[in-house]
Amino acid sequence: MTAPYVKQNIENGIATIEFFHPAHNSLPGDILAKLANTITEAGENEAVKVIVLKSGGERTFCAGASFKELININDAETGKVFFSGFANVINAMRKCPKFIIGRIQGKTVGGGVGVASATDYCMATKFAAIKLSELNIGIGPFVVGPAVERKLGLSGMSQIAIDANSFYDAEWARQKGLYASVHESTEALDVAVQAFAENLCKYNPEAMKEMKKIMWRGTEDWDTLLAERAVISGKLVLSEFTKETLKRFK
Incomplete structure (x- = not known):
């Protein structure tokens, strides 16, 4: 079984950031932290003009929060820290001065829908259904x-x-504006993502940086807002209801 990873490859101005976890690309705390840092570093790297965010494997883009870690949360502080992991990834994507293209090859659930939503331009296959299961x-x-x-x-x-x-x-996700385009297969998606990223590399980086700022206008309070939201989730995960439900998923 392949071990979880976050890796980055930079070629011709395109930074491809890929995350993977054997449990349907679910996201435990260490992977979330690594993902946030890698996105921030790519944003600061002058060799990078555009970022492609993808996950490993064929089927699921991201199954959201790691159930294994959710089950082991026993106090509010641990809960807050865990959910802050998603906040940190979303805020890293928001603040990154480069456009981030999402490549969604399959189903995405919970926190994964959040990650897809935080990309600046998102492309998917017809298998990329979404669910907010929280x-x-x-x-x-x-x-x-x-x-x-x-x-x-x-x-x-x-x-x-x-x-x-x-x-x-x-x-449905395309009609609502989450996906810009939906493709018949992963192969077709990859061709489209590569062509789109290559085209973006021809544009003025300063213009793209300023555009990104404008597009995210009104989200300046998200550092505080998402941290507050992490506290709510951290408390709720300790509720009897959630503890019982998670036991069933075990």
Whole structure:
């Protein structure tokens, strides 16, 4: 079994950042921290003009928070620290001065929907259905909510957050504005992502940097906001309801 990793490859101005976990690309704390740092470093690297964010494996883009870690949270501080991991990744993506292209090859759940939503331009396959499952286990999409709402609107975000048991297909996500394009296969997606990234490399980096600032206007309070949301999730994960539910998933 392949060990979890975050790796980066820089070629012709394109930094490809890839994360992987054998449990359907779920995200434990150490992978979240590494991902946030790698995105920040790529943003500061002058050799990088554009970033492609992807996950390893064929099937699932990201299964969200690591159940193994969720089950082991026994106090509010540990909970806050764990959920802050997602906050840190989203904030690293938000502050990164380079455009981040999301490459979503398959289903994405919970925190994974947050990560996809925090990209600046997102491309997917027809298999890339999304689900905000947090309410299912007794918490809610508090940390990723602002990023998801920014892409899907309050109506779209509310719909998938309340209907926490259902997958919404890639076409729904495209119509709502999360995906810019939906492709028939991973191979077709990769060709499209590469061509798009290469084209972006021809543009003025200063212009792209200024555009990114404008596009994220109104999110300046997210350092504080997402930290506050992490506290809410950290408390809820300790509730009897959540503890019992997580036991069943064990």
